[in-house]
């Protein structure tokens with residue numbers, strides 16, 4: 001439900017690297033507005049966002065926090081106390097740096113998603129749209145000639161009969177950053193020699209398929225606090241939890257109407273950090289975050305038997321590390337091998353360590369006096385080695401896999417799709433999902449997925465003379 005766009009520089013980098021200005025921030029603005037229906041809770045004023053940068057008539061609802069938490073005023077007060085954490089009225093303006101109110105894809109207290117927006121009942125009932133439930137695509141197949149892939153093979157029961165469908169115009173593959181390269185590889189589209197060694201007939205040599213897997217790493221960092229009113233109250237009290245759920249079920253009010261993160265920060269390590277002597281800056285530009293701080297009034301995961309907690313969760317948002325997705329067998333229903341390689345690059349570990357220290361500094365501002373007791377499970381005085389151990393023991397993913405079928409300029413000998421999202425060198429097959437992102441944006445990634453979908457719909461209409 002976290003709705004963040006990233007920086008203008010993130011998308012301008014897409015445009016630069018693909019040679020297609022249509023992927024730049026300014027060119028994507030109409031799609032941002034087409035996607036977004038910004039709504040404000042009735043008690044809200046403009047003090048939490050900038051109306052100028054939002055769409056109010058789109059399809060997917062974006063809103064602001066609707067229920068207060070015990071951290072709200074303290075987070076905002078800290079932005080007036082520590083200069084390194086400036087307030088940013090609207091992190092979705094294209095300039096993301098600073099601390100501000102989170103925007104969330106929530107409509108009237110419930111999650112707004114592609115299922116409730118683009119596939120809402122009035123759309124899913126269109127006569128020219130057929131949704132097959134429980135169907136799993138196994139491969140794209142050649143249709144007529146070598147270079148044309150307009151046929152899709154799928155099963156309805158795992159291991160059951162295989163069916164095929166052939167599209168009149170083209171096939172749009174939208175299986176996500178894991179599913180899409182998995183299907184392409186089983187179709188013989190990938191690194192030909194690797195596919196041969198697995199017993200898959202190589203059909204089209206595209207070594208970049210499954211490479212460039214990029215994700216955001218996080219650490220669930222919590223602090224013991226001297227306060228009630230955090231999630232743990234309901235987690236340890238079944239009656240209170242049942243009351244909150246009943247309130248949400250009956251009136252869509254109460255603490256369960258929001259995403260868990262009322263504020264977010266986007267920050268950079270200092271430009272003169274020693275690490276930049278060894279590594280280039282992985283961010284898209286000087287106004288793009290290296291790391292994020294995610295604020296929450298509770299501990300993520302199962303809480304210990306006693307104590308109340310808040311979280312300041314650091315995440316590395318412009319990572320240099322790249323993982324990969326490969327196959328373990330030629331069985332198109334077997335799971336792929338995923339190597340996330342999170343924090344695999346030394347600079348990502350450095351940034352995560354600095355982000356942890358930044359979270360400690362944030363929690364030591366005067367605003368948190370007599371509230372924060374101590375970090376939980378780690379000490380702010382720990383050495384770099386101890387922090388690295390804490391990171392390695394507790395690191396995880398923000399669940400933003402991207403880039404495994406990345407775009408490259410037309411004619412490039414690397415990449416998987418052209419800037420119009422057609423698979424390089426093939427006819428009839430287009431990829432429309434986050435796998436085409438050449439770089440992961442410094443943002444939670446649903447927005448980028450929506451932008452790819454919105455622009456793709458125009459590219460497809462244009463290709464078929466319907467724009």
Ligand SMILES: Cc1cc2nc3c(=O)[nH]c(=O)nc-3n(C[C@H](O)[C@H](O)[C@H](O)COP(=O)(O)OP(=O)(O)OC[C@H]3O[C@@H](n4cnc5c(N)ncnc54)[C@H](O)[C@@H]3O)c2cc1C
Pocket residue numbers: 001002003004135136137138174175176177179180183398399400401432433434435443444445446447449
């Ligand atoms: C737990 C979690 C929390 C997240 N929270 C946020 C958040 O708060 N904010 C945010 O911005 N982003 C969030 N994200 C990230 C965001 O959901 C993704 O970046 C986004 O959904 C990617 O869109 P996509 O279209 O590329 O892929 P997906 O949304 O993954 O869509 C791919 C679809 O293809 C289907 N599929 C895959 N393989 C096959 C196959 N072989 N046959 C048929 N169908 C197939 C899948 O079932 C899926 O429905 C979260 C992700 C996760 C997992």
